[in-house]
Amino acid sequence: MLDLPQPALIGVIHLPPLAGSPRHILSLSEIVERALGEARTLQQAGFDAAIIENFGDAPFSSDRVGPASAAALAVVADRVRREVGLPIGINALRNDAMTGLGIAATVGARFIRVNVHVGVVAADQGWITGRADESLRYRKLLGAKVAILADVHVKHGVCISHPDVARAAKDTAYRGLADGLIVTGSATGEGVDRDHLRRVREAVPDRPVFVGSGATAETVRSLLEFASGVIVGTGIKRDRDTDQPIDAGLARAFVTAARAR
Numbered sequence: 001m002l003d004l005p006q007p008a009l010i011g012v013i014h015l016p017p018l019a020g021s022p023r024h025i026l027s028l029s030e031i032v033e034r035a036l037g038e039a040r041t042l043q044q045a046g047f048d049a050a051i052i053e054n055f056g057d058a059p060f061s062s063d064r065v066g067p068a069s070a071a072a073l074a075v076v077a078d079r080v081r082r083e084v085g086l087p088i089g090i091n092a093l094r095n096d097a098m099t100g101l102g103i104a105a106t107v108g109a110r111f112i113r114v115n116v117h118v119g120v121v122a123a124d125q126g127w128i129t130g131r132a133d134e135s136l137r138y139r140k141l142l143g144a145k146v147a148i149l150a151d152v153h154v155k156h157g158v159c160i161s162h163p164d165v166a167r168a169a170k171d172t173a174y175r176g177l178a179d180g181l182i183v184t185g186s187a188t189g190e191g192v193d194r195d196h197l198r199r200v201r202e203a204v205p206d207r208p209v210f211v212g213s214g215a216t217a218e219t220v221r222s223l224l225e226f227a228s229g230v231i232v233g234t235g236i237k238r239d240r241d242t243d244q245p246i247d248a249g250l251a252r253a254f255v256t257a258a259r260a261r
Helices: 028-045 067-084 097-107 132-142 165-175 194-203 248-259
Strands: 008-014 049-053 088-091 111-114 120-123 126-129 147-152 157-159 180-183 209-211 229-232
Touching: 008 028, 008 248, 028 049, 028 067, 028 248, 049 067, 049 111, 067 088, 067 097, 088 097, 097 111, 097 132, 132 147, 147 165, 165 180, 165 194, 180 194, 194 209
Parallel strands: 008 049, 008 229, 049 088, 088 111, 111 147, 147 180, 180 209, 209 229
Antiparallel strands: 120 126, 120 157
């Protein structure tokens, strides 16, 4: 369903604050133009896809994106897909899989990211509860061929229901029916625990497993020993600062390193 090459290189487009969020300043046209520029940078660097997320909307609700932000996210995603042509995914933060699926089905995105697909996580938004049953039934209702990539022990949170990462991976894949798994460090931009990555890969050998944070041009080859692909944001930003724009040179260096034999 995901239909991306392996290893798949997915660049993150962190949107600035959208309408309805506390720090919203830029007009929608300014936000669209910024996202288009970053999508073109990713495409020119050789990335296989981009994932678009409402990163600037913090502080996030635990389970619902506001209507104005959801509408803006959909408009941006549609423009990026149509004008740049790069395959895209949607991450509706913090954990709104339903909105993510609705946007993806509407604009023709290939996949969504779900931070908590199964189980219970304690995070800065409070308790976040996975709703795999709702998400998969809604995808079926929409008739959408949209892959669900789900985090295992997601960053900025502590998994309460599945403390063992291998058990969490198995439940996410085989009980939650996620199409792919994501392994992250403890926070945005922080590297993954290689042992956790290895254990997830061994526990779920029949699903793609992605590194979801902390990858850089210097580390990507070693991570791909266990991973099917990488989702990278901070590692290709100017000065490797998450709040900065994507750096074209770092993006090219990342792809070159990942593709090296």
